[in-house]
Amino acid sequence: MLQKAPRRTRERILELSLRLFNEFGEPNITTTVIAEEMNISPGNLYYHFRNKDDIVNSIFVQFEAEIERILTVPETRRSNLEDVWFYLHVTFELIWRYRFLYRDLSDLLSRNRKLELHFKQILNHKTKVARQLCEDLRGEGSMEATDAEIDALATNMVVVATYWLSYEYVRNPRKYNEQQAMLDSLARGCYQVLSQIGPYLRGDTRLLFQKLSEEYLKKLK
Known part of the structure; x- marks a missing residue:
């Protein structure tokens, strides 16, 4: 049988660092901690x-590549509500996988110029996609909203999605990393974002x- 090649040390460092940043917060993890957890010398790291910023930037490159792949709308037809629902789910799942970037966002951007510039581009892209989804719903007659209302909706949807995990962390920091708490948090986040377009x-x-809303609310009770 063919044996799977062992992961390179660099990949293992990134994987471990992401887990530690997510569980304990990026400001609380040093390169010394990472090296000790890896059972390697600081020199090897x-x-x-x-x-550490080099590690953060490398993780961000992975995150950026993944979010660019999912920030798309159908090219051959107008988006529908199922598309919006699916888009929210995959976006929140990705945000959770790299949640330290969102939970520690202000601190990271204040000292990392690269992240500041690239995160602005991601927010702009998210807003553009949210606006396109709303415009598609309007185009197929499923939504009644002016251009100004759609602009506001797109911005609000991105704001809620971006800061949702920070809000959830403040609500219950001791259960933040528990699996069931995570699933409930993602469900609530999807519902809160989508509920903004409901009246339209x-x-x-x-x-x-x-x-869909009734089904989600039943699960969250």
Whole structure:
């Protein structure tokens, strides 16, 4: 049988660092802690990464590549409510996988110029996609909203999605990393974002929104 090649030390450092940053917060983890958890010398770690910011930036490159892949809308048809629902789910799942970037966002951006510039681009891209989704719903007659209302909706959807995990952390920091708490948090986040467009929906799409909302609210009780 073919044996799977062992992961390179650099990849293992990134994987471990992401887990530690997510569980304990990036400001609370040093390169010394990472090296000790890896059971390698600090010199070995510095061979692969100059400092902790270098590790953070490398993780961010992975995150950026993944979010660019999911920040898309259908090219051959207008988006519908199921597309919006799916888009929110995969976005929140990715945010959770890299949750330290969002929980420690202000601190990271205040001292990392690269992250500041690139995160602005991601927010702009998210807003553009949210606006396109709303415009598609309006185009197929499922939504009644002016251009100004859609602009406000797109911005609000991105704001809630971006800061949702910070809000959840403040609500219950001791259960933040528990699996069930995570699943409930993602569900609440999806619902809160989608609920913003609910009042603008019409016809069968409005009925579908109500059905989906009722199902989610039952799960969260």
